Amino acid sequence: MLFFITTRLARAALTIAFVVTFAFVVLRLSGDPAMLILSVDAPPEAIEAFRRSWGLDRPIWEQYAAYAIKALSGDFGNSMRDGRPAIELVLERVPMTLAITLPALLIKLFVGIPAGVFAALHRNSMIDRLTMMVSVAGFTVPSFVLALVLVLIFAVQLGWLPSGGSESWQHAILPIVTLGAAGAAVLARFTRSAMLEVLGQPYIRTASAKGVPWRRVIADHALPNAAIPTVTIIGFMIGSLIAGAVVVESVFAWPGVGRLLVAAVSNRDLAVVQAILLAIALSMVAANLVVDIAYGWLDPRLRRSRGHA
C-alpha cells in the first residue's frame, strides 16, 4: 500500500511539474517579455536593463529554475490590470466559484447516480428511456445554450429569477441548475452503463442463485463494484470544482474564478492566467490522487497487482 501511494504521489508531482513547464515554455515562446512590456522602439539600454532585472540574460535553465521556484510558492507577479498579486485575485474568487459548483456537485451526485442505478435496474422501461434521452441531451446541449434557455424561460418570460449578477441567493439558482443538470445527465449515463456491466457478471447470478435476496444482491454485490468506474468521473468532477464553471459564470455574470480567467485571457493578463492554471492543476491533481487512493481502497486487486509490479 505504501508503494502504491508513493507512485501515485510521484505521478501527481510530475503532473504539477508539467504544468509549470508548460506555462514557462509557452510564456517564452509567446514572445520576448521585454518587448511585451516595453515597446518595440524602446532604447536598447532600457531593454538591456529590463532583461537584467528580470533575469532574462541568464541561461534558460536558470531562468526555468527561478520561475519554477517562484511559481510553486505562488508568486506569479502582479496582475497587469490592478497591480495586485495575481494569486490574491484568484484566491478571493475561489469561494464565489465554490458557492455554485459545490451545490451543483450535490445535484449531480444525488440526481445522477440514483437515476443511473434506477435506469439500469429497470432496463428498457419508460423511465430508463427517459433517463437516457435526458442524458443524451446533457451531452449534446452546450452549457451556454442551456443557460440561455433557462434565462429565457425563468428570467425573461416568467420573471421569477434574476438573469445575472450575484447580489442574493436567488442569483445562484440558475447557475447551479445549469451546472447540475448537465453533470447529472453525464453521471446518470455513466452510472447506468457501469451498473449494467456489473449486473451481467457471473457473481451476481451466483449470489441470486444461492438465494440472496435481490435487494441485498444489489446493495452488497452490484453497487460497490459499479462504484469503481464511477469514482473516476466523480473525481474529475471534484477536480473541476474550480475550473468547471468558466462558461456558466460568464453567462450569469457570476464573479468567480472562471469569469476572472476569461477576463484575464482577453486582456492577456498573463500573471493571472498562470496563477489560475496552477490552481486548477493543483485541484485536478489532488482530486486524481484521492481517486487513485479510493481505487486502491475499493478494489484491493489493483492495490496488490500494481504494488508488486
Next chain:
Amino acid sequence: MTDITTSAPVQDHGSAEPQLRSRAARFFEAWPPMTIAALAWIGAMLVIALGADLLAPYSFTAFDLKARLQPPLGFGGPLNHALGTDELGRDVLSRLIVSIRLSLLIAFFGTLIAATLGTSLGILAAHFRGRTEAVILMLIDFQASMPFMIIALAVLAFFGNSLTLFVILMGFHSWERYARIARGLTLSANEQGYAAAVRQLGAGSWRIYGRHVLPNIASTLIVSMTLTFPEIILLESGLSFLGLGVQPPLTSLGNMVGYGREYITRAPWILLAPSVVIVLTTLSISIVGDWLRDRLDPTLR
C-alpha cells in the same frame, strides 16, 4: 388448374406479407429511423457548408439599417429575411449558413489533426516501447488530467488569436484518446500473426503500420472521430461564445450565440437559430457514431 390459380395468390399473399414486413423490419433494424434522420441532418449541413456562398441569400456582413431586429418569418417578420435580422439588420439566415461552414470546417480539421497526431504518437509508443513510450504515456496522463478548455484558454492568452492557431489548438483536443487506442491496438496487433508474418516476409515498419496495422484499427479510430467531432464543435462554440474563439468579422455558431445574448429579450431568434443547429448537429453525429460503432466495432462497447 383452377385449384392452383386460386390457391397460389392466397398462398403468395400469406407468405409475402410477413416477408415484406420482415424485410422492412430488417431494413429499419439496420437503418433505424433516428439514424436516417441524423444522417439526413448531417447531409443537409454538409450541403450548406459546401454551398454556403450559393445558398446564403445575402452577404453575411451586409447590413440593412432600415430592417433591424426583424423577427423570423411566421412571427411577424418580412418575407425576405426568413430567420429575421440582427440589430445591424444583417440577415440571420445568411449569417447562420456562413457560421455552419466555419464551425464544421474547424471541427473537421480539428478532428483530423487530433486523429493523425494521436494515432502517430500511439503507434510510435507501441513501436519503440521503452523511454519513448514512457514520455508519450506521461503526455497522455497530463492531457487527460487537465480540462482541455483551460489549456486552450491559457494558450489563447499567451499567443493571442488567429484562425490558423485556433484550428491547430482544436486539433490538440482529445488526441490522447487516439494515442491510447492506437497504442493498445498496435501492441496487440504486433503480437498477432499477421504483423509477424509480413515482418518475416521482409516488410519494413512503415509498410507494416501503414498497410497492415492501420487498416485493422481504422474502424475503431473512425468511431472515435465521431466522438471528437461534436466535442470540438462544442468546444469551439463555447470559446467563440466567450469571445475568445473565432474573431469577427468571421462568424461561427458560438459567435452568433454569444452575440445574440445581448438581445435575448428583444430578439431571441438571433441566438436560438444557431443554438438549434449546434444541438441538432452534435446530436446527429452522436447518433450516427453509436450506430457506426454497433456496425463496425462490436468490441468497443
